Amino acid sequence: MKKYSEMTKEELEALKIELSTKYKEYQAKDLKLNMARGKPCVEQLNLSMEMMDVLGSDDDLTCDDGTDCRNYGVLDGVHEAKVLLADMMEVSVDNVIIYGNSSLNVMYDTIARSMTHGVMGSTPWCKLDKVKFLCPVPGYDRHFKITEYFGIEMINIPMTPDGPDMDMVERLVSEDESIKGIWCVPKYSNPQGYSYSAETVRRFAALEPKANDFRIYWDNAYTVHHLYDDDQDELIEILEECKKAGNPDMVYKFASTSKISFPGSGVSVLASSLNNLADIKKQLSVQTIGHDKVNQLRHVRFFRDIAGIKAHMKRHADILRPKFEAVLEILERELGGLGIGEWTKPKGGYFISFDSLDGCAKDIVARCKKAGVEMTGAGATYPYGKDPHDSNIRIAPSYPSIGDLITAAELFTLCVKLSSIEKLLSK
Amino acid sequence: MKKYSEMTKEELEALKIELSTKYKEYQAKDLKLNMARGKPCVEQLNLSMEMMDVLGSDDDLTCDDGTDCRNYGVLDGVHEAKVLLADMMEVSVDNVIIYGNSSLNVMYDTIARSMTHGVMGSTPWCKLDKVKFLCPVPGYDRHFKITEYFGIEMINIPMTPDGPDMDMVERLVSEDESIKGIWCVPKYSNPQGYSYSAETVRRFAALEPKANDFRIYWDNAYTVHHLYDDDQDELIEILEECKKAGNPDMVYKFASTSKISFPGSGVSVLASSLNNLADIKKQLSVQTIGHDKVNQLRHVRFFRDIAGIKAHMKRHADILRPKFEAVLEILERELGGLGIGEWTKPKGGYFISFDSLDGCAKDIVARCKKAGVEMTGAGATYPYGKDPHDSNIRIAPSYPSIGDLITAAELFTLCVKLSSIEKLLSK
Numbered sequence: 001m002k003k004y005s006e007m008t009k010e011e012l013e014a015l016k017i018e019l020s021t022k023y024k025e026y027q028a029k030d031l032k033l034n035m036a037r038g039k040p041c042v043e044q045l046n047l048s049m050e051m052m053d054v055l056g057s058d059d060d061l062t063c064d065d066g067t068d069c070r071n072y073g074v075l076d077g078v079h080e081a082k083v084l085l086a087d088m089m090e091v092s093v094d095n096v097i098i099y100g101n102s103s104l105n106v107m108y109d110t111i112a113r114s115m116t117h118g119v120m121g122s123t124p125w126c127k128l129d130k131v132k133f134l135c136p137v138p139g140y141d142r143h144f145k146i147t148e149y150f151g152i153e154m155i156n157i158p159m160t161p162d163g164p165d166m167d168m169v170e171r172l173v174s175e176d177e178s179i180k181g182i183w184c185v186p187k188y189s190n191p192q193g194y195s196y197s198a199e200t201v202r203r204f205a206a207l208e209p210k211a212n213d214f215r216i217y218w219d220n221a222y223t224v225h226h227l228y229d230d231d232q233d234e235l236i237e238i239l240e241e242c243k244k245a246g247n248p249d250m251v252y253k254f255a256s257t258s259k260i261s262f263p264g265s266g267v268s269v270l271a272s273s274l275n276n277l278a279d280i281k282k283q284l285s286v287q288t289i290g291h292d293k294v295n296q297l298r299h300v301r302f303f304r305d306i307a308g309i310k311a312h313m314k315r316h317a318d319i320l321r322p323k324f325e326a327v328l329e330i331l332e333r334e335l336g337g338l339g340i341g342e343w344t345k346p347k348g349g350y351f352i353s354f355d356s357l358d359g360c361a362k363d364i365v366a367r368c369k370k371a372g373v374e375m376t377g378a379g380a381t382y383p384y385g386k387d388p389h390d391s392n393i394r395i396a397p398s399y400p401s402i403g404d405l406i407t408a409a410e411l412f413t414l415c416v417k418l419s420s421i422e423k424l425l426s427k
Numbered sequence: 428m429k430k431y432s433e434m435t436k437e438e439l440e441a442l443k444i445e446l447s448t449k450y451k452e453y454q455a456k457d458l459k460l461n462m463a464r465g466k467p468c469v470e471q472l473n474l475s476m477e478m479m480d481v482l483g484s485d486d487d488l489t490c491d492d493g494t495d496c497r498n499y500g501v502l503d504g505v506h507e508a509k510v511l512l513a514d515m516m517e518v519s520v521d522n523v524i525i526y527g528n529s530s531l532n533v534m535y536d537t538i539a540r541s542m543t544h545g546v547m548g549s550t551p552w553c554k555l556d557k558v559k560f561l562c563p564v565p566g567y568d569r570h571f572k573i574t575e576y577f578g579i580e581m582i583n584i585p586m587t588p589d590g591p592d593m594d595m596v597e598r599l600v601s602e603d604e605s606i607k608g609i610w611c612v613p614k615y616s617n618p619q620g621y622s623y624s625a626e627t628v629r630r631f632a633a634l635e636p637k638a639n640d641f642r643i644y645w646d647n648a649y650t651v652h653h654l655y656d657d658d659q660d661e662l663i664e665i666l667e668e669c670k671k672a673g674n675p676d677m678v679y680k681f682a683s684t685s686k687i688s689f690p691g692s693g694v695s696v697l698a699s700s701l702n703n704l705a706d707i708k709k710q711l712s713v714q715t716i717g718h719d720k721v722n723q724l725r726h727v728r729f730f731r732d733i734a735g736i737k738a739h740m741k742r743h744a745d746i747l748r749p750k751f752e753a754v755l756e757i758l759e760r761e762l763g764g765l766g767i768g769e770w771t772k773p774k775g776g777y778f779i780s781f782d783s784l785d786g787c788a789k790d791i792v793a794r795c796k797k798a799g800v801e802m803t804g805a806g807a808t809y810p811y812g813k814d815p816h817d818s819n820i821r822i823a824p825s826y827p828s829i830g831d832l833i834t835a836a837e838l839f840t841l842c843v844k845l846s847s848i849e850k851l852l853s854k
Contacts, residue, residue, distance in 0.1 A: 265721040
């Protein structure tokens, strides 16, 4: 396979004509495919349909402790739901609060509360001249949208296969009191599918931030979202590490069942130290009387325990694995050795991260769109939507059928080639 | 019946001894009754049990427009849920957003957003030296807790059977730019059960606030919560009136199905002008991907339409009406003509409001508690928990059984008598 950069101008021109013809053939197909968002597919949703049957009109909707789940009350979640989700979070049941359907909403509320009321008695951030967050990049667009919405300045931190550049993180948080947090997706990261190494987690736990209201926003969205039975990433538990390092209050850990049961109708959870939870409950008790306990009970009755969740996730993996493998195979077959792109090979999570030649990502995504394939917007994986190299593209293989996915991935590689040729020709 | 104020000291002393003996008899019973919170009783919860069956594993969880309710998406609610709840709100379907399980949470978020981002472009309230809210009193403690939590100064506005003192409201909002809102429970108000007259609603709609970010926080919590078929309060629709008066953006209207289906597992709704909704959606789209659509669909499949909701509310009324009547009968029988208390006689909602002689409310509630009957804390119906007359007590008849309720209400009247006698003797 000859690298594009080693081709002559004439070779590139010839290839461009050939590929353009192919591209027009795709356009003629009038495709409507979507590799944009990390949405489970219908077959995955079907896995949880029996959850619709576990609570019927003949069932008792009472918890183990006698609470009638139908009525008001119970601010932090019914006990059995706390047990189930604490196990998933790998923390003690005392360290969790169960929320409504969206962990994103919990993260938003966490920032919103810090803006108006500070963190455990600190100055409300809205009273400060400047608040900054560290953002490992590429990362999750919706994290960045929250911090952007609150006018928080975001600082890019390069990602490595072991996690964020910890030298940079350590230096910045120890120097700058206006840095109040860092967004992390520590396992099967969005979009690269990287998992933080034990050393990275320990360095996080041992941070010495200048701001005492600095917190690690640990979005463990993909904690049980493996693709393989026998080859899984392991992440060491951050609450425990923070405690050992003498920083027990430094982390908020988030997760939900959105990609386990039903997205939008799942249960979310926050884990943190007792001090943080007490601080949060002061606000939570003003905000609501309680979250949906019937849905909490429904999840408990359906999954029973963490073993039930893990067994369920294997069924998800059986659906997702062939999709990831199909995309990776096409990327390798079509782009391997050409020197016009690199991509990650995750063992879990929802995404593959693709890096094109500098300055090509927007163009590739636009070409895909013109041929009927929606990708995540180029730049979305960076704060303010600004990818400084215009090179990162997030690929989400979960939603389309295998057939559609193959078409979409092949078109994607075609667009990468065309865009790369134009870039090289323009030099 | 001789008024207590007309009794001699000797008569009062004799009565006190007699009543104290009775009180001790109650104490010996080791009661554990609760007339504190507006919680539906088990029989009311049972009315909605078939809602647990409308979505089973064999059912299609797809909306009319083809949306799979199980998956991500749909920020403002599925269409059929919007139709159902817009009908309940008496507004157009375009004017509503469907939220999660708690309208209190929606109100909290509305204030929180105004603190950090202002209202339709106004200065964020957290940047202002002073923000004030008008609070019709007695009112709903959880409204007051929200404003207190955000450091918003609360100004008491006396309630009348027609609604708040509108002369005072008009004067204050037109004079003071720091007044940004007023909390209203316009129908079967909490705790008095008063409904605002048409004139009151029209005067609200015609307010000329100095602050352009002033909003009416219209918590229509009891919109379909009548006790009688043939004798119901009517409330004219505020959005329409605001529009007519040239103030289309001046109101947020809130409600939920918490006291219709299951408290804590219902669906909440906000109605407002398109301008306000656009402003809100800018924030909402950062906060969440969407609320629980499966639960929205469950409500639609169960109630079908507004007629279904109204028929369902009659069944609630059949359970609640005898409870209200039992309490009112005991109040009349035990306290009528004694001149030591006044109470409201609501035709809907969840509460009866009782006013004792000045300076007695705390004492009455404490006496009830010592004999095993929990009442809403005295003062709770006022901002900062401070009832300037220490006279208002909220009675919540919904939760106890009729038998328990009779016991509790009789004990309550006994405590009113004892407390009043001590107050009169101390003069």
